[in-house]
Amino acid sequence: MKAYVFPGQGAQFTGMGKDLYENSPLAKDLFEKANDILGFRITDIMFEGTAEQLKETKVTQPAVFLHSVILAKTLxxxxxxxxxxHSLGEFSALVANGALSFEDGLKLVSQRALAMQKACEITPSTMAAVLGLADNVVEEVCASIDGVVVAANYNCPGQLVISGETSAVEKACEAMKAAGAKRALLLPVGGAFHSPMMEPAREELAAAIEATVFSAPICPVYQNVTASAVSDADEIKKNLIIQLTAPVRWTQSVQQMIADGASLFTEVGPGKVLAGLIAKIDKEAATANA
Structure with a gap:
């Protein structure tokens, strides 16, 4: 079975989508529609902007979404x-499988980015990558720390990201190293995504998602929250709302897709991060980039 996967925040690069814009009338039309919906020319930042400009959350999330979705539509x-x-990429996946319209998907991603930015400004919070520890050890260390710190991204075996209050994440990093982690390093992110620190953003996004029409998808989406195939529009909505404060179960999602018959994973969007993770999750898995 053909599986398509969509990257999240961090995959952006200057010049992303420019070739699509210049070579496909459909892509150009969709990019211009996006500029109108967002109220600023995101294409100028995507094609010519600096890495710093692209790193702004209000830009990054719509930019990665647009690159992925428009590339899928031109394949x-x-x-x-x-x-x-992966995280933000779930919105790209939901447009690709027909659960969300292009316009509604972009509006939700933009609202998500702004809500997350606001949540980041409430309390100093951050994320850290932990390499070389088993999932259960990472979870146990997080549980032993005073303050908010949780496992946020199960990226592949031996590569997890933790998330929470800055002081708690720093303490957890030291404890992870003491427990045998190869590395435990803070990430250059704006805040604690996929942790309880995102509760204000979850509440704000919930209202927007509830007000959006979701259709029956043409194929199942393996959602971050459940790591299982979901085709019911109401269930997709519910999981999408929970996603902001819950961990991204990427390892488990890929394992379930393989168990359900995935024979080729094609990554659609900027970068090759997901193809690399899938190869680490299952060495036999075939991957490609759109």
Missing amino acids: ENFNPEMVAG
Whole structure:
């Protein structure tokens, strides 16, 4: 079965999508529609902006979403049998499988970015990558720390990201190293994504998601929250709301897709991060980049 996967924040690069814009009338039309919806020319920042400009959350999330979704729409023979997206990428996946319209997906991603930015400004918070420890050890160390710190991204075996209050994450990093982690290093992010620190953003986004029409998808989406195939529009909505404060179960999602018959994973969007993670999750898995 053909599986398509969509990257999240961090995959952006200057010049992303420019070739699509210049070579596909459909892509150009969609990019210009996006500029109108957002109220600023995001294409100028995507094509010519600095890395700093691209790192702004209000830019990053819509930019990665647009690159992925517009690339999917211009692919020949795009007939996904299953889709998944990493964090923000779940919105790209939901447009690709027909659960969300392009316009509604972009509006939700923009609202999500702004809500997350606001939540980041309430309390000093951050994330850190932990390499070389088993999942259960990372979870146990987080549970032993005073303050808010949780496992946020299960990226592949031996590579987890933790998230929470800055002081708690720093303490957890020291404890992870003491427990045998190869590395435990703070990430250059704006805040504690996929942790309880995102509760204000979750509440804000919940209202927007509830007010948006979701359709029956053409194929299942393997959602971050459940790591299982979901086709019911109401369930997709519910999981999308929970996603902001819950961990991204990427390892488990990929393992379930393989168990359900995924024979080729095609990454759609900027970068090759997900293809690399999938190869670490299952060395036999076939990967490609759109």
